[in-house]
Amino acid sequence: MELSAHDLLKIKAAEDLQTDTPLPDWAIKSLKLAPYVVVRRADTKNGLIPVGIRGSQRGQRIAAWVQAENVTEVITPYRLTNPDCWKVNYDKNPPEAVYSLKQLISVFEKTALNWGPTGSTAFELASGVKTLKDSSDLDLVIQVPNPLSQKDAQALLKKLRKLATVQLDVQLLTPVGGVSLAEFVGAETVLVKTKSGPLLSKISELWI
Amino acid sequence: MESFSFKYPATKNISQRAHIGVVGSGDLEILISPSEIDQTEFVIRTASDGFKQTWKAVFDRFTALNDFKAVITINDFGATPGVVSLRLAQVIEIANQN
Known part of the structure; x- marks a missing residue:
């Protein structure tokens, strides 16, 4: 099973998770409501998958590990650009983040880029548990295996921002690691999130 | 949302203002400005409550190696201490470029 950071995993129960310290009440409650965890950007440990549990509050995050056989479903960000894969039905008024996600589909249709939502939007669409507020951001990842120019990145960001009605947080997945699109468009040196921790890299060295 | 500040004695000037990072x-976003006062002042606004001691540990380490008269304003969105340290190193480098 090939997994990547940001993939959502459905697990059977909270007991299937291994943690360094006992799970706090909010985590147990959250898993009961929606038994999903998100793959963290870290190496596997003795064959265990590094995952994170999120609560309803900002800052409620905890690291855990899970065995592959306890995972019952894998939902990648890339699947969630297809409304047929959503486990939630909205009548006429989806939350702003979901409305924005739908708006952005047309931008990416004209590119060859693999992209999708992460964060709270992905969590709601994959689990069917409605937790989004109209003030929720929209987090996205875009796979960029080949060099992207700052000019093209700027044009893309402009199009996305024009159509989105919420704050966008877009991460480019380069061969070195994850880079913020907002930083990439205007900086020579960017912060890269890698499996072994964050590092600074010149943008010219992201695709070497 | 939590706000606090820390002050450390300092002696050296920085060349210019600098702004790095992302929302x-x-x-996190960091803005560094030269200061007339003999201190490094860190002003933090963070989305993650309850980490004041962690911030202090990062700044203790930073000021042990860096001595700059400056106001460093930080707007944090849940960065890890590793990210904070890297971003501080990055902003200092830009602030001291000629």
Whole structure:
């Protein structure tokens, strides 16, 4: 099973998770409501998958590990650009983040880029548990295996921002690691999130 | 949302103002400005409550190696201490470029 950071995993129960310290009440409650965890950007440990549990509050995050056989479903960000894969039905008024996600589909249709939502939007669409507020951001990842120019990145960001009605947080997945699109468009040196921790890299060295 | 500040004695000038980082989860924005006062002042606004001691540990380490008269304003969106340290190193480098 090939997994990547940001993939959502459905697990059977909270007991299937291994943690360094006992799970706090909010985590147990959250898993009961929606038994999903998100793959963290870290190496596997003795064959265990590094995952994170999120609560309803900002800052409620905890690291855990899970065995592959306890995972019952894998939902990648890339699947969630297809409304047929959503486990939630909205009548006429989806939350702003979901409305924005739908708006952005047309931008990416004209590119060859693999992209999708992460964060709270992905969590709601994959689990069917409605937790989004109209003030929720929209987090996205875009796979960029080949060099992207700052000019093209700027044009893309402009199009996305024009159509989105919420704050966008877009991460480019380069061969070195994850880079913020907002930083990439205007900086020579960017912060890269890698499996072994964050590092600074010149943008010219992201695709070497 | 929590706000606090820390002050450390300092003696050296920085060349210019600098701004780095992004508004985005797991990251932060840092603005550094030269100061007339003999201190490094850190002013933090963070989305993650309850980490004041962790911030202090990062700044203790930073000021042990860096001595700059400056106001460093941080707008944090849940960055890890590793990200904070890298971003501080990055902003200092730009602030001291000629």
